[in-house]
Amino acid sequence: MAEVRLVDIEKKYGSFLAVPQQSLTIEDGEFLVLLGPSGCGKTTTMRMIAGLEDITAGDIQIAGERVNDKPPKDRDIAMVFQNYGLYPHMTVRQNIEYPLKLRKVNKAERARRVQDTADKVELGTLLDRRPSELSGGQRQRVALARAIVRTPKIFLMDEPLSNLDAKLRVTMRAELKHLHHELGVTTVYVTHDQMEAMTLADRVAVMREGRIVQLDTPKRIYSDPADLFVAGFIGSPSMNLIDGAVQDGRFIAEGMDLPVSLPDRDEVVFGIRPEDLELADGDTPIKGRLYALELTGESTLVTMRAGKTSVCARGHADFEAPINAPCHLAPKTGARFYLFDRATGQRLDG
Numbered sequence: 001m002a003e004v005r006l007v008d009i010e011k012k013y014g015s016f017l018a019v020p021q022q023s024l025t026i027e028d029g030e031f032l033v034l035l036g037p038s039g040c041g042k043t044t045t046m047r048m049i050a051g052l053e054d055i056t057a058g059d060i061q062i063a064g065e066r067v068n069d070k071p072p073k074d075r076d077i078a079m080v081f082q083n084y085g086l087y088p089h090m091t092v093r094q095n096i097e098y099p100l101k102l103r104k105v106n107k108a109e110r111a112r113r114v115q116d117t118a119d120k121v122e123l124g125t126l127l128d129r130r131p132s133e134l135s136g137g138q139r140q141r142v143a144l145a146r147a148i149v150r151t152p153k154i155f156l157m158d159e160p161l162s163n164l165d166a167k168l169r170v171t172m173r174a175e176l177k178h179l180h181h182e183l184g185v186t187t188v189y190v191t192h193d194q195m196e197a198m199t200l201a202d203r204v205a206v207m208r209e210g211r212i213v214q215l216d217t218p219k220r221i222y223s224d225p226a227d228l229f230v231a232g233f234i235g236s237p238s239m240n241l242i243d244g245a246v247q248d249g250r251f252i253a254e255g256m257d258l259p260v261s262l263p264d265r266d267e268v269v270f271g272i273r274p275e276d277l278e279l280a281d282g283d284t285p286i287k288g289r290l291y292a293l294e295l296t297g298e299s300t301l302v303t304m305r306a307g308k309t310s311v312c313a314r315g316h317a318d319f320e321a322p323i324n325a326p327c328h329l330a331p332k333t334g335a336r337f338y339l340f341d342r343a344t345g346q347r348l349d350g
């Protein structure tokens with residue numbers, strides 16, 4: 001097990017700055033998720049930790065040792081690549097077995113661990129096939145099995161579940177969570193799926209354009225987003241973000257009129273989560289017409305429109321009303337709302 005420290009690391013591809021100077025400490029045994037949109041530098045960060053990508057500046061330390069000049073094979077890391085990285089000429093069994101062979105584990109032990117791991121990722125019956133004879137999701141599971149077949153100092157996982165169907169993704173998520181509990185190996189996990197990040201992580205690093213914009217527990221990322229970007233990125237459906245202005249202690253937008261504690265100001269974005277709103281009667285602070293109803297199973301998503309303002313609320317599963325009917329929403333008791341500067345995205349409240 002090991003702590004990973006990134007100290008002022010930077011990555012340039014030619015003149016393009018993919019990751020500007022940043023520092024991050026991943027604690028011993030921690031499950032850290034790098035979350036962010038496509039192209040924000042998640043894979044680049046992982047590859048720098050693995051030693052597959054040189055760093056342009058800074059230091060990388062693993063278990064207190066500076067590893068800048070250490071080749072990947074000497075860093076005791078197991079990695080799942082975004083594009084699988086399987087050996088095409090080897091069978092599934094040989095692919096999974098390979099890291100054990102490299103480390104001279106004896107044959108009987110290898111056979112046992114390969115079978116065990118293959119069963120965990122539901123590949124037990126495909127051991128004699130080659131990667132070219134597998135579906136994308138099956139290949140991804142081979143890559144995952146090859147990483148978890150032994151216990152390294154660090155796991156690096158780059159979207160290891162992205163090609164699995166929804167049901168298997170949830171099963172594998174639980175499998176990974178259990179594995180982490182059993183082994184306690186320091187893990188850096190990349191995803192752009194905020195649900196995966198929230199459910200797996202001890203801490204989430206939300207990235208944007210190469211920078212970490214917030215590093216926090218899932219709970220705090222959800223309840224106390226650092227800025228407009230994080231607020232809009234976390235949560236499903238995402239937070240309602242409504243353009244308006246503050247006048248005389250009230251947030252005003254088309255169809256909305258709510259008390260807020262902020263001095264007068266234009267170009268304000270008001271944020272409230274769908275789960276913090278409820279359908280109500282009479283003179284509510286949010287009014288418009290019903291635009292869409294979506295039944296999700298456990299609840300119904302109610303979208304209301306008033307001019308340019310669109311607001312989504314999570315209502316009861318049995319809620320029904322005709323589209324275009326008047327729609328009244330109110331914040332639930334204890335609901336949290338957020339205020340942002342529209343230009344900079346900075347929080348204006350609390």
Ligand SMILES: Nc1ncnc2c1ncn2[C@@H]1O[C@H](COP(=O)(O)OP(=O)(O)OP(=O)(O)O)[C@@H](O)[C@H]1O
Binds near residue numbers: 013040082192
């Ligand atoms: N070898 C390379 N040469 C030049 N630019 C690169 C190279 N690899 C990545 N980049 C650029 O660096 C930035 C970060 O890429 P990276 O692959 O780390 O993103 P990512 O967050 O993993 O995205 P995704 O979610 O799509 O996998 C992107 O703008 C990308 O175009």
Ligand SMILES: [Mg+2]
Binds near residue numbers: 044082158
């Ligand atoms: Mg990537």
